[in-house]
Amino acid sequence: MKKTTIHDIARELDVTFSTVARALNDHPAISAATKAAVLETAKRLNYQQNKLASSLRSGKSHVIGIIVPSLDTSFFSSVVHGMEKVLNENGYSVLLYQTGESIKQEQKGLGTFLQSRVDGIISSVSSESDGFEFYSEIRKRQVPLLFFDRAIKELEIPSVTINDYKAGFEATEHLIKQGYTRIAHITSEKNLTIFNERFRGYREALEKYGLPFQENMVFKGTVGLELGQESVRRLQAEHLPFDAIFAAEDYTAMGALQQLLESGVQVPLQVGVIGFANEAFGAFVTPSLSTVDQQTIKMGEETARLFLKLTANKDYYGSTPEHIVLDPFVVARKSSQPQRQG
Amino acid sequence: MKKTTIHDIARELDVTFSTVARALNDHPAISAATKAAVLETAKRLNYQQNKLASSLRSGKSHVIGIIVPSLDTSFFSSVVHGMEKVLNENGYSVLLYQTGESIKQEQKGLGTFLQSRVDGIISSVSSESDGFEFYSEIRKRQVPLLFFDRAIKELEIPSVTINDYKAGFEATEHLIKQGYTRIAHITSEKNLTIFNERFRGYREALEKYGLPFQENMVFKGTVGLELGQESVRRLQAEHLPFDAIFAAEDYTAMGALQQLLESGVQVPLQVGVIGFANEAFGAFVTPSLSTVDQQTIKMGEETARLFLKLTANKDYYGSTPEHIVLDPFVVARKSSQPQRQG
Numbered sequence: 001m002k003k004t005t006i007h008d009i010a011r012e013l014d015v016t017f018s019t020v021a022r023a024l025n026d027h028p029a030i031s032a033a034t035k036a037a038v039l040e041t042a043k044r045l046n047y048q049q050n051k052l053a054s055s056l057r058s059g060k061s062h063v064i065g066i067i068v069p070s071l072d073t074s075f076f077s078s079v080v081h082g083m084e085k086v087l088n089e090n091g092y093s094v095l096l097y098q099t100g101e102s103i104k105q106e107q108k109g110l111g112t113f114l115q116s117r118v119d120g121i122i123s124s125v126s127s128e129s130d131g132f133e134f135y136s137e138i139r140k141r142q143v144p145l146l147f148f149d150r151a152i153k154e155l156e157i158p159s160v161t162i163n164d165y166k167a168g169f170e171a172t173e174h175l176i177k178q179g180y181t182r183i184a185h186i187t188s189e190k191n192l193t194i195f196n197e198r199f200r201g202y203r204e205a206l207e208k209y210g211l212p213f214q215e216n217m218v219f220k221g222t223v224g225l226e227l228g229q230e231s232v233r234r235l236q237a238e239h240l241p242f243d244a245i246f247a248a249e250d251y252t253a254m255g256a257l258q259q260l261l262e263s264g265v266q267v268p269l270q271v272g273v274i275g276f277a278n279e280a281f282g283a284f285v286t287p288s289l290s291t292v293d294q295q296t297i298k299m300g301e302e303t304a305r306l307f308l309k310l311t312a313n314k315d316y317y318g319s320t321p322e323h324i325v326l327d328p329f330v331v332a333r334k335s336s337q338p339q340r341q342g
Numbered sequence: 343m344k345k346t347t348i349h350d351i352a353r354e355l356d357v358t359f360s361t362v363a364r365a366l367n368d369h370p371a372i373s374a375a376t377k378a379a380v381l382e383t384a385k386r387l388n389y390q391q392n393k394l395a396s397s398l399r400s401g402k403s404h405v406i407g408i409i410v411p412s413l414d415t416s417f418f419s420s421v422v423h424g425m426e427k428v429l430n431e432n433g434y435s436v437l438l439y440q441t442g443e444s445i446k447q448e449q450k451g452l453g454t455f456l457q458s459r460v461d462g463i464i465s466s467v468s469s470e471s472d473g474f475e476f477y478s479e480i481r482k483r484q485v486p487l488l489f490f491d492r493a494i495k496e497l498e499i500p501s502v503t504i505n506d507y508k509a510g511f512e513a514t515e516h517l518i519k520q521g522y523t524r525i526a527h528i529t530s531e532k533n534l535t536i537f538n539e540r541f542r543g544y545r546e547a548l549e550k551y552g553l554p555f556q557e558n559m560v561f562k563g564t565v566g567l568e569l570g571q572e573s574v575r576r577l578q579a580e581h582l583p584f585d586a587i588f589a590a591e592d593y594t595a596m597g598a599l600q601q602l603l604e605s606g607v608q609v610p611l612q613v614g615v616i617g618f619a620n621e622a623f624g625a626f627v628t629p630s631l632s633t634v635d636q637q638t639i640k641m642g643e644e645t646a647r648l649f650l651k652l653t654a655n656k657d658y659y660g661s662t663p664e665h666i667v668l669d670p671f672v673v674a675r676k677s678s679q680p681q682r683q684g
Contacts (some may be wrong), residue, residue, distance in 0.1 A: 063454055071413040071438075072423070081414070084440065088447070093454040096413075096438035098426065105430070112405055112435040116458035140388070254626055281623030284596055 004045040006091070012041050017312075021091035029089075063093045064307070065113030067123035069101050069150075074279045075296055076124070079148065082300020083122065090308055092119070103128040110134055120144035120311060122303060125152060127190040144316045148303045150194060158310060158321040160303040164194045167292045167328040168201025171246050171274050174290070174330045176209045178337060180244035180272045183211070186231045186256065187248040189220040198248045198276065216240065223248065228255025236263065243271055244336070250275035250282055250291055257289065257335060272336040287334035294328050302326065346389040354383050405435045406649070407455030409465035411443050411492075416621045417638055418466070421490065424642020425464065432650055434461070445470040452476055462486035462653060464645060467494055469532040486658045490645045492536060500652060500663040502645040506536045509634045509670040510543025513588050513616050516632070516672045518551050520679060522586035522614045525553070528573045528598065529590040531562040540590045540618065558582065565590065570597025578605065585613055586678070592617035592624055592633055599631065599677060614678040629676035636670045644668065 010020045015034070023030045023038035030038075041047075064087055071077045084094045095118065097109035106126045113121050121143060123135075127150075135155055138145050147159040175183050185202045188195040199218070206213050217240065219231035228247055232255075235242050247253035253275025257267060265271050267287055274290040275282065282289035302324055310316055334340055352362045357376070365372045365380035383389075406429055413419045426436045437458065439451035448468045455463050463485060465477075469492075477497055480487050489501040517525050527544045530537040541560070548555050559582065561573035570589055574597075577584050589595035595617025599609060607613050609629055616632040617624065624631035644666055652658055676682055 061457065063458070065437075070419075072416075072419045074414075077412075077414045077419070080440075081442075084442075093450050094439070095454065095458070096440070097436070098422075098438070100423075100426075108435050112437065115403065116405070116437070258626070281626050284600070284623050284627045286628035 004042075004047040006047075008045055009038060009041050009047060012045065013037055018090055022089055024091070061117045061119055062091055063095055063116065063118045065095050065097065065109075065116070065118040065121045067097050067099060067106060067109050067113075067121065067125075069124060069126050070098050071096065073277065075149075075277045075294060078296035079300040079303070082297040083148075083304040084300075086301050086304035086308070090304075099126040101127045107134050110138060114138070114141070114143065118143070120146070120307060122146045122148060122307060124148050124150045127188070127192050139317060142317065144307065144311050146303065146307050146310070148299065150192060153193070156317075156321050158306060158323065160299060160306060160324045160326070162294050162299065162326045162328050164197035164328075165201045165204075167276070167294070168198035168246075168248070169205045170201070170328075170330050171198075171276065171292050172202045172205035173209070174332060175244045175246060175272055175274060175336060176205065176211065178244075178268075178272055178339070180336075181211055182217070182242045183244040183246055184217040184219065184231070184235060184240075184242045185246050185248070186219045186221075186223075186228060186252050188223045195248055202246055217242065223252045225251050225255035225258070228252040228257070229259040230255075232256045232259035232263075245271065245273050247273070247275050250277045250279040250289065253289060253291070253335075254281070254285065257285070257287075268335050268338045268340075272338065274330075274336045278331055282331075282333065290333045290336035291331050292328050293331050295326050299326055346384075346387040348389075350387055351380060351383050351389060354387065355379055403459045403461050404433055405437055405458065405460045407437050407439065407451075407458070407460040407463045409439050409441060409448060409451050409455075409463065409467075411466060411468055412440050413438065415619065417491075417619045417636060420638035421642040421645070424639040425490075425646040426642075428643050428646035428650070432646075441468040443468045443470060449476050452480060456480070456483070456485065460485070462488070462649060464488045464490060464649060466490050466492045469530070469534050481659060484659065486649065486653050488645065488649050488652070490641065492534060495535070498659075498663050500648060500665065502641055502648060502666045502668070504636050504641065504668045504670050506539035506670075507543045507546075509618070509636070510540030510588075510590070511547045512543070512670075512672050513540075513618065513634050514544045514547035515551070516674060517586045517588060517614055517616060517678060518547065518553065520586075520610075520614055520681070522678075523553055524559070524584045525586040525588055526559040526561065526573070526577060526582075526584045527588050527590070528561045528563075528565075528570060528594050530565045537590055544588055559584065565594045567593050567597035567600070570594040570599070571601040572597075574598045574601035574605075587613065587615050589615070589617050592619045592621040592631065595631060595633070595677075596623070596627065599627070599629075610677050610680045614680065616672075616678045620673055624673075624675065632675045632678035633673050634670050635673050637668050641668055 006017055006020045010017050020038050023035045068076045087094050099106040099109060103126055145157050147157055149161055151159040151161055187199055203213050221227040245256050247256055253273055257273050260267050260271055267273055276292045278291045278293040282291050348359055348362045352359050362380055365377045410418045429436050441448040445468055487499050489499055491503055493501040493503055529541055545555050563569040587598050589598055595615055599615050602609050602613055609615055618634045620633045620635040624633050
C-alpha cells in the first residue's frame with residue numbers, strides 16, 4: 001500500500017504542504033478548525049507520523065544539520081534563529097555543529113551529519129576551509145547542501161550571502177560623508193571572501209572620493225578586542241595621522257574604541273569609529289558604536305526558504321544553483337557622527 | 343548509482359568480507375600490504391564507511407547531543423564551548439539543539455537525538471519543562487543523561503549546577519557592603535530553580551543584615567532589556583525609595599541601567615546596579631556593569647568530565663547519581679562601587 005504523505009493530506013484539503021505540516025505539529029499560527037480538519041483527514045487516510053519509522057522507510061529524517069563557525073557571535077546565533085523558525089514551522093528539526101573555525105572540526109561535523117542521516121546540510125565554511133573535496137563528496141552523495149554567509153564559490157552549490165563589497169563601501173562612504181578623510185582599516189588576516197570583499201569596498205570608496213589608499217593604514221590579525229587595541233596603539237606609536245577607523249568586525253571596533261578613549265582621544269569628535277555585524281553590545285556602549293547590519297534574521301529565513309524550495313524538487317543538483325545576495329545597511333550611531341555630539 | 347559496499351571491495355580484491363572489514367578498521371592481524379590494497383580500492387570505488395551501520399553493531403556513535411535553551415547568551419555558548427573542548431579531545435562529536443525555552447521543542451530535540459543514535463544526552467531543561475515523562479523515558483532506554491545548570495531534581499539523574507542561592511546572597515551582600523540599603527530585585531516570572539534560588543539568596547542576605555524585605559521591591563517578568571527598563575519606571579512612578587538593583591540576569595540589569603541614566607540618575611553614586619551571568623557586553627558599557635560570574639567554561643569542562651567518567655562504567659544508572667555544585671563569584675565593576683568613582 002502506498003504510504004500517505006503530507007502532500008496527500010494537503011491535496012485532499014486543498015491547502016499547502018506547510019499548513020498541513022504545521023497543523024500536525026500544533027503550530028499556533030494554524031486555526032483550531034484547520035487543525036481539526038487536518039487531523040481528521042490524516043486519520044482517514046491512515047497517515048503515520050512515526051518519524052523514526054518513516055525515516056527508515058523513506059530515507060527522510062526531517063532533520064537538517066547546520067554547520068557554523070561559532071554561535072558565540074550575535075551574527076551566527078541570530079541567523080540560525082531565523083533558519084530554525086522557518087524550518088521548525090515546516091516540520092524539520094535542526095541540529096547544530098560548531099567548527100570553531102577548524103577545518104578538522106568542520107569535516108567531523110559533516111561526517112556526523114551524514115552518519116545521522118540528515119535530510120540536508122546548511123553550512124557556513126570555517127576560515128581554515130578550502131573544503132572542496134569534502135563538500136564535493138556531499139554533493140556526490142546527493143545530500144542537499146546550501147551555503148550561507150561564507151560560501152565556496154568554485155563549487156556549484158546554492159547560497160545565501162550578503163554583499164560584503166557594498167557593505168565595506170558604504171561603511172567607508174559613511175565615514176567620508178561625516179567629514180573624516182584619513183580612514184584606517186582593521187580586518188582579518190584570514191583569506192575569507194567576506195573580509196576580502198569588505199576590504200575591496202573600503203579601497204574603492206576611498207578611490208571614488210579621491211582619498212589616497214595607504215597600505216600602512218591597514219591592520220590585519222585575528223579579529224577581536226585585542227586586534228583593535230593593538231592597531232590603535234600602532235597607529236599612535238607610528239604617528240600615522242588618522243581620523244577614523246573602519247573595523248571589519250564589531251569586537252575589533254570595540255577594542256579600537258576602548259584604546260582611543262583610554263588614551264584621551266575624543267570619539268567621535270577627533271576620531272570616528274565604525275564596526276561590522278551589529279553585535280548586541282554596540283547599542284549599550286558609550287559612545288554607542290556605529291556598525292553595519294547584515295539582516296541576520298532575514299538571512300536565516302531566506303536561507304531556510306531557499307532550502308525548502310530546492311528540496312521540494314526531486315533533483316536538488318539538477319539545475320543551475322541559485323544564489324541570493326542580501327543588501328546590508330549602515331547603522332549610524334554616535335561613534336561616527338561628530339555632528340550629533342553636544 | 344549503487345553504493346559501494348565492503349562486499350564490492352572484497353570481490354574486487356578476491357579476499358573475504360572479514361579481511362576488508364578488519365583492514366578498514368586497521369586491525370593488527372591484517373598486513374600493511376593488504377591494508378594498503380584495501381584502502382586504495384576503497385578510494386577508487388568511492389567507498390564510504392557506513393558509520394551508522396557500524397554504530398548499530400557496536401552501539402557507539404561517538405556523538406553526544408546537547409540540549410540548550412538558547413545559544414544567544416554568553417552563558418550557554420560559553421558552557422557549551424567548555425564541554426566541546428573536553429568531549430572533542432576524547433573523540434566525541436557534539437551536536438546542539440536549541441529549545442527556545444519551549445517544552446515542545448525540547449521533546450523534539452530529545453527525539454531527534456535518540457533517532458540520531460547519540461551515545462548520550464547532556465541537557466539544560468527549558469523553562470517550560472516539567473519534562474519528567476520524557477526524561478524518564480530516556481533513562482528507561484538506558485541512554486546516558488546528564489543535566490547541567492538547570493536540572494529536574496525529582497529525577498535521579500547526575501548533574502552539574504551552580505549554587506544560585508549563594509550567588510544571589512553574595513550579589514546582595516556586595517551591594518549592602520557598598521552602603522546600599524534599599525535594594526530592589528528583578529527576576530524571571532518563570533518557576534525555574536535557578537531564579538528561585540537567587541531570589542532566596544537575596545531575601546536571606548537582607549535578613550542577615552537586618553534590612554526589611556518588601557514584596558513591592560521585587561519585579562518579575564520575561565527577563566531582558568525591557569523588563570529592566572519597565573521595572574525602574576515602575577519604581578520611579580510609584581515613588582518607591584530605592585538605592586540599588588540586583589537583577590537576576592545581565593540584559594535585565596542593562597535595561598535598568600539605561601533607564602536610570604536616561605532619567606538622570608547617577609550610577610553608582612545614587613543607585614547601584616548588579617546583574618547576573620557576566621555577559622560579554624558588561625565590561626564595555628559605561629559605567630561598567632557589576633555581575634556574577636558562573637564559571638561557565640569550568641562548568642562545561644566539569645560536565646563533560648563527569649559524563650566521560652560515568653559512561654566509562656558499564657551501568658550508567660547503576661549507582662547513586664553524582665551532583666556537582668560549583669561556586670559562582672561576584673565580579674565588582676563600576677556600576678555598584680560608588681567609592682571607585684572620581
